[in-house]
Amino acid sequence: MRDKLVSPDEIAGRLRSGMTIGIGGWGSRRKPMALVRAILRTEVRDLTLVSYGGPDVGLLAAAGRLRKVVHGFVSLDSIPLDPHFRAARQRGELAVAEYDEGMVLAGLRAAAARLPFLPTRAGLGSDVPALDPELRTVRSPYPDGEELLAMPALRLDAALVHLNRADRHGNAQYLGPDPYFDDLMCAAADHGYLSCERVVPTEELLRGGPVQSLLLDRTHVDAVAETPRGAHFTSCTPDHERDEAFQRRYAAAASDAASWQAFHDEFLAGDERSYQAAVDAAREVNG
Numbered sequence: 101m102r103d104k105l106v107s108p109d110e111i112a113g114r115l116r117s118g119m120t121i122g123i124g125g126w127g128s129r130r131k132p133m134a135l136v137r138a139i140l141r142t143e144v145r146d147l148t149l150v151s152y153g154g155p156d157v158g159l160l161a162a163a164g165r166l167r168k169v170v171h172g173f174v175s176l177d178s179i180p181l182d183p184h185f186r187a188a189r190q191r192g193e194l195a196v197a198e199y200d201e202g203m204v205l206a207g208l209r210a211a212a213a214r215l216p217f218l219p220t221r222a223g224l225g226s227d228v229p230a231l232d233p234e235l236r237t238v239r240s241p242y243p244d245g246e247e248l249l250a251m252p253a254l255r256l257d258a259a260l261v262h263l264n265r266a267d268r269h270g271n272a273q274y275l276g277p278d279p280y281f282d283d284l285m286c287a288a289a290d291h292g293y294l295s296c297e298r299v300v301p302t303e304e305l306l307r308g309g310p311v312q313s314l315l316l317d318r319t320h321v322d323a324v325a326e327t328p329r330g331a332h333f334t335s336c337t338p339d340h341e342r343d344e345a346f347q348r349r350y351a352a353a354a355s356d357a358a359s360w361q362a363f364h365d366e367f368l369a370g371d372e373r374s375y376q377a378a379v380d381a382a383r384e385v386n387g
Contacts, residue, residue, distance in 0.1 A: 101269040101318065108325045108372055111293045112138035115258060118167075120148040122208075122254070122289060124261035124282035125334065128154040128177040128342055130274075132262035132295045134330035134372050136160065141371070150254050152204065152280070154334060155350065158184035161194060162360065169194055170254060172201035176347055183354035199251075200228055207254035208281060211288035219248035259289035262331045263315060264339055265305060266296040270321025271314060273305050276337035279315050286320040297339045299326040329376060345386065346379065 112135065115121065125131035136156045145165045151157055153174035160166050162184040174185040188194045199207070202222025210218040219238055229235045229249065240246045261282040266272035272294055274282075286292035294316065305314060333350065335342040353363035367378045 103268045104270050104318075104321060104324045105268045105299065106323045106325055108134045108138040108295060108327055108330070109141065111135055111260075111295075111323050111325055112142050112144070114291070114293070114323070115139065115142070115144050117144050117146045119144075119257040120150065120255070122150040122256040122259040122285040123153075123156045124259065124280060124285045125154065125156070125331070126152045126278070126280045127173070127175045128179075128334045128347065129278075130262055130276065130280065130282075130331050130336050131156045131334040132260045132330065133159075133332055133334060134327040135260045135262070135293065135295050135325070137368065137372060137375060139165065140368060150204070150208075150256060150285075152201065153182065153185065155182060155347070158182035158350075158354075161185050161188040162354070164193075166194055168196065170197040170199065170204070172199055172204045176351065177342070178344060179347065179351050183351050187354060197232065198228065199223065200226060203228065203249070203251050204254065205281060205284070206251040208284040208288045210251065210253035211255040212284050215253060217250040217252050220251050221248060222251070223249045254288060256285065256289035258291045258293060259285040260293050260295075261285055261316070262295045262327075262336065264297050264336060265300050266294055266316075266324050266326075267302040267305060268299060268324060269302065270294060270316065270318035270324055271302060271305055272296060272316040272321070272324075273313050274315050275313065275339070276335075283315050283320070286316060289320075291322045292316070292320045293323050293325075294321050295325045295327040295330045297328055297330065297336060299324065327372065330372075332376070332379065343379075346382070349382075
């Protein structure tokens with residue numbers, strides 16, 4: 101089995117401007133934030149981002165790296181809406197496809213199965229089809245004759261996900277309460293990129309827990325980056341919970357350009373090690 105262990109910056113270096121990228125996790129939970137921060141250290145831009153969005157969307161929007169966001173929501177969970185995403189939308193800087201959460205799921209499933217679309221009831225009866233005139237419906241060919249929404253496949257050039265444990269080969273395990281849809285993200289993508297809290301021997305992935313917690317297998321993973329606290333400031337239960345104080349600081353920094361520049365200079369101007377050191381230093385200062 102191939103050794104796929106690399107650094108976050110090496111993963112970011114494989115991305116190209118104009119790509120369609122899926123980012124796993126859910127809101128402000130188990131986002132591959134170290135990989136997002138690594139993108140900020142590249143010149144990659146003009147991205148189409150597919151996400152059940154959180155600060156991944158916000159950081160990339162604040163840096164001007166996004167052309168379009170395909171989403172079911174963009175929330176920080178304890179803060180209803182990511183302020184950087186909201187500001188970019190209000191300035192008219194982003195194209196968006198605002199889908200029902202179930203529509204995003206159907207689009208990922210279609211892409212994972214290499215189908216052009218999947219029929220779904222999600223979105224029917226809402227304003228989503230009215231706001232997106234490119235959406236179509238199909239009628240069941242069976243006696244029920246039901247009209248269903250034909251959700252187009254959300255095919256990805258690359259997927260970025262973060263899990264609790266992985267081996268060097270790309271098999272990965274979640275230990276928290278929810279797998280989210282990280283496996284579908286990777287199956288829907290031409291290339292899957294994984295960060296994890298800790299790289300362990302393969303046999304440890306099978307020890308002491310249900311095999312069902314193995315969410316990803318190596319066939320859908322091109323590279324693995326070991327990134328302790330790599331989901332910060334989002335949660336990665338049980339390794340760490342969401343850093344609510346830091347999230348509030350992130351959101352408050354969106355209030356004006358000077359505040360965001362100060363936040364950027366303190367936390368985002370260096371590499372991942374510098375980021376984690378700055379977070380620790382800020383925690384000591386603020387108690």
